[in-house]
Amino acid sequence: MTPPPILRTLADLRGKTRSWHDAHETIGVVPTMGALHDGHLSLVQAAKDRCDRVIVTIFVNPKQFNNAQDLANYPRTEQDDARKLARFGVDALYVPDPDQVYPSGFATTVSVAGLTDVMDGIHRPGHFDGVATVCTKLFTQTTATDAFFGEKDFQQLQVVTRLARDLDLQITIHGCPTIRDIDGLALSSRNLLLSDRARTLAPRLFEEMETVASGLNAGQPFGELQRAAIDRLEKTGFTKVEYLDLRAADDLHLLDAPTRPARLFAAAWLAGVRLIDNIAV
Numbered sequence: 183m184t185p186p187p188i189l190r191t192l193a194d195l196r197g198k199t200r201s202w203h204d205a206h207e208t209i210g211v212v213p214t215m216g217a218l219h220d221g222h223l224s225l226v227q228a229a230k231d232r233c234d235r236v237i238v239t240i241f242v243n244p245k246q247f248n249n250a251q252d253l254a255n256y257p258r259t260e261q262d263d264a265r266k267l268a269r270f271g272v273d274a275l276y277v278p279d280p281d282q283v284y285p286s287g288f289a290t291t292v293s294v295a296g297l298t299d300v301m302d303g304i305h306r307p308g309h310f311d312g313v314a315t316v317c318t319k320l321f322t323q324t325t326a327t328d329a330f331f332g333e334k335d336f337q338q339l340q341v342v343t344r345l346a347r348d349l350d351l352q353i354t355i356h357g358c359p360t361i362r363d364i365d366g367l368a369l370s371s372r373n374l375l376l377s378d379r380a381r382t383l384a385p386r387l388f389e390e391m392e393t394v395a396s397g398l399n400a401g402q403p404f405g406e407l408q409r410a411a412i413d414r415l416e417k418t419g420f421t422k423v424e425y426l427d428l429r430a431a432d433d434l435h436l437l438d439a440p441t442r443p444a445r446l447f448a449a450a451w452l453a454g455v456r457l458i459d460n461i462a463v
Contacts, residue, residue, distance in 0.1 A: 185264040186272040192282050192323055198274050199325050207234035211326035216240040217257035217371035218266050221361040225330040226270050228358050237324050239276045246312030257374050283319055292318045294341045305424050314345050321353050329353055334360040334368045336460045368459045380453035386418050391446050395463050404428050424449040
């Protein structure tokens with residue numbers, strides 16, 4: 183099959199979507215920063231299953247990076263990404279030039295309070311303001327009726343869901359299951375940055391999270407499980423565990439025990455690469 187047409191300007195994008203709206207077709211958008219993997223492609227399939235038209239966006243958003251080196255190192259594989267999308271029959275691949283998202287004089291920031299005051303909101307200052315701002319832009323530019331995000335970035339999913347609700351955006355946010363490699367590692371574009379040795383160690387994060395979850399289900403105290411898991415990860419080769427938290431699934435409130443629907447969240451550094459994950463408890 184043929185890769186989808188690549189659109190780089192808002193005018194070209196609107197030229198496509200205008201006729202779709204006139205035909206009363208639903209439009210699904212899958213926002214990405216590229217370096218597409220099977221996790222992204224599962225979102226594309228979910229969008230295809232639910233919507234008449236599908237747009238995939240690729241935009242490495244500078245506003246959600248608080249480290250210039252991290253931004254520079256982020257994988258960029260546009261042509262390969264387009265080839266991966268060919269078999270899905272995607273209607274458009276929107277890869278906007280930077281000035282199409284942040285034109286000269288751009289001065290607006292979208293912030294979501296509360297949900298962004300914990301975990302990645304602390305360790306990556308300004309990150310979620312960048313996420314909320316670019317998602318608001320992409321939602322309005324694509325005029326999508328539905329948007330698809332992976333649960334792997336669960337805090338991001340909650341932030342985007344809240345901003346769509348609070349701003350009365352006419353879009354439905356869909357959360358889709360985390361896709362994992364055969365050894366349990368959650369798929370992420372950042373996995374491409376892992377050395378061969380680090381890649382063999384990376385699944386230990388998920389393994390330790392499952393151990394903690396099993397302990398919680400058996401009634402063991404979270405504090406003890408947390409300390410033991412962090413100690414084992416650091417002995418394995420993880421240089422820093424930023425957090426290993428048990429939080430409510432709806433509002434991300436910190437919990438001592440899974441007394442209501444909860445998730446276990448983790449962020450840790452391995453060989454210079456920051457890995458995040460979360461699982462339901």
